Amino acid sequence: MTLTYWPLAGLCGLLLATQAQAVEGQDIYTQGGAAPAVTACSSCHGADGMGMAAAGFPRLAGLSAEYLTKQIKDFRSGTRANSVMQPIAAALSDDEVTAVTQMLAGMPAPEVERFSRSAEAEGLGAVLALRGAWERNIPACVACHGPSGVGVGSAFPPLAGQPSQYLTAQLNAWRQGTRQNDPNDLMGHIARSMTDAEIDAVSRYFASLSQ
Ligand code: HEC
Ligand code: HEC
Structure with missing residues (x-):
């Protein structure tokens, strides 16, 4: 009898783990990470992940998790130099990077006016x-x-x-x-x-x- 319950228990565990990761990504984004150097991303990238135009802070919402992860690794290695993001990237754990980038990839991207490449180009x-x-x-x-x-x-x-x-x-x-x-x-x-x-x-x- 017990055997039949095992797969179900496994599935519940998996669902809980996925949920825990979603929550963690959101927490890092709005409250910061485990290391003090990891300050809340939302303070610069905006609560909606759209960045802050006046300060030149980029939008992160809706970007692919792989692209965001690559950028964080590039800040760490120094192939992308930036005095604000490098210490944050260095202090994020790999698990935190996975959680926050997956959460960001799922945030809604902005509406964009679509043009075909053959559209008239003015300016x-x-x-x-x-x-x-x-x-x-x-x-x-x-x-x-x-x-x-x-x-x-x-x-x-x-x-x-x-x-x-x-x-x-x-x-x-x-x-x-x-x-x-x-x-x-x-x-x-x-x-x-x-x-x-x-x-x-x-x-x-x-x-x-x-x-
Ligand atoms: C104090 C402000 C500030 C905070 C806090 C901050 N960022 Fe940034 N972030 C920036 C700036 C400025 C840039 C642009 C860097 C550059 O010009 O290369 C940037 C760029 C990025 C990029 C590259 C985006 C792209 O399109 O290439 C990623 C990814 C990123 N930040 C992730 C994060 C994450 C994740 C957090 C939270 C753990 C975070 N940032 C917290 C200011 C901040
Ligand atoms: C041959 C392909 C190619 C063309 C054409 C191209 N790009 Fe890119 N662009 C890339 C790649 C690849 C990246 C990502 C680099 C990385 O991994 O950090 C990129 C990244 C960028 C970024 C950084 C975005 C961010 O969020 O970090 C900007 C800005 C950019 N391109 C502007 C332009 C502009 C403006 C043009 C046209 C004048 C252009 N690109 C044409 C391939 C291209």
Whole structure:
């Protein structure tokens, strides 16, 4: 008789474990982690995970757990340098990273206006985003980042719904070599080929697609 109850007990245990992890991710996000250096993510990334545009803090809600985990590991290794995030990434345990990134991936992403790649491109930002600048080997951003920059899978993050100031800071970080975590220098090459005016325009364009 007892044998028949075992699978059920196992299943309950599994359900409880999954629930416990969901709660933990939420706790880290809103209250901080076990180490004092891990302060509540929500204080900078917003209660809704949409970031803080005026401060240039990025949106994390709806990004893939794998992409978020990679970024945290890159902050730890220093291939992505940032004085605010590096100490936090170093102090997070691996279990905390798993819990908080899975929780974030499940948070709702912002609504984004969808454009096809053949849509009319008006202005410097839209032209770069939808067409690129092939004479300088700059492919259209949406070729990798998806239609309207909504992101593709776990390798290509969303650009739409990120604060313009944050996007500009990342492109400049690649130009200055403080962010070197992209495969095959894909983004480094693109960022170094862009002018200041282009970086500003394309960042504003993607930020404007969700509101
Ligand atoms: C004091 C403010 C602050 C706190 C607290 C904070 N962050 Fe950040 N976070 C930032 C800033 C600023 C950046 C942008 C860093 C850069 O420019 O490279 C960032 C970037 C990130 C990124 C990269 C996002 C992307 O799109 O590439 C991840 C992932 C991240 N934070 C996770 C977390 C997690 C998880 C927590 C909580 C454990 C947290 N952050 C707490 C300020 C903060
Ligand atoms: C050939 C593919 C490719 C193209 C084209 C491309 N990107 Fe990227 N981009 C990537 C990859 C891959 C990453 C993630 C790098 C990493 O793992 O940290 C990325 C990341 C970024 C990020 C960082 C986002 C974040 O949340 O951390 C920004 C900003 C960005 N790209 C802007 C652009 C812009 C603007 C264009 C067009 C001018 C563009 N990209 C075109 C592949 C591409």
